[in-house]
Amino acid sequence: MSTLTILQRGEPVLSAIAKPIHNIDSAEIKQLIIDLKSTVALAKGVGIAAPQVGQSLRLFIMCSAPSERYPDAPLLAPSVIINPEITHTNNEQELGWEGCLSVKGKRALVPRYTSIEVKFLDENGIKHAQTLTGFLARIFQHELDHLDGITFIERLDHESDAIDEQQWRNIISPTKNCD
Numbered sequence: 001m002s003t004l005t006i007l008q009r010g011e012p013v014l015s016a017i018a019k020p021i022h023n024i025d026s027a028e029i030k031q032l033i034i035d036l037k038s039t040v041a042l043a044k045g046v047g048i049a050a051p052q053v054g055q056s057l058r059l060f061i062m063c064s065a066p067s068e069r070y071p072d073a074p075l076l077a078p079s080v081i082i083n084p085e086i087t088h089t090n091n092e093q094e095l096g097w098e099g100c101l102s103v104k105g106k107r108a109l110v111p112r113y114t115s116i117e118v119k120f121l122d123e124n125g126i127k128h129a130q131t132l133t134g135f136l137a138r139i140f141q142h143e144l145d146h147l148d149g150i151t152f153i154e155r156l157d158h159e160s161d162a163i164d165e166q167q168w169r170n171i172i173s174p175t176k177n178c179d
């Protein structure tokens with residue numbers, strides 16, 4: 001197990017369309033999944049996509065838990081999502097705060113569908129069809145965007161709508177910043 005370097009926005013692989021995976025059982029994919037899980041855990045992220053570590057493949061990990069950055073996040077054990085698709089949305093979007101391990105130190109209010117129907121394969125190649133709502137729907141849309149070469153910055157009207165993490169802390173919990 002090793003942790004991988006997380007690439008930052010501007011790297012070409014982060015703006016490329018990633019390729020579907022046809023060899024889920026291969027040693028390379030199994031190792032990539034192990035390494036992505038340890039990388040996202042160390043970075044305390046709620047998700048990470050293969051392009052963020054330089055692999056242009058349609059694979060991401062979702063792993064939600066309450067944290068300083070996402071205090072209301074639900075608990076979700078690390079889930080492997082391969083060749084994902086959104087098959088339906090409820091056409092209703094809401095704004096929520098997002099950050100990204102590939103856009104260090106920035107946060108923004110990003111519009112996302114509040115309910116989506118999704119299809120994907122897990123690490124055993126088993127097909128899943130699920131409805132995701134709220135924060136989990138948000139993570140899925142954020143990570144799927146990475147597979148299509150999009151970061152949350154491209155979802156904003158203006159790049160300047162993203163603010164520094166310190167500013168964001170002052171907005172969400174001004175009392176915690178007395179020190």
Ligand SMILES: [Zn+2]
Nearest residue numbers: 099100101102
């Ligand atoms: Zn991201």
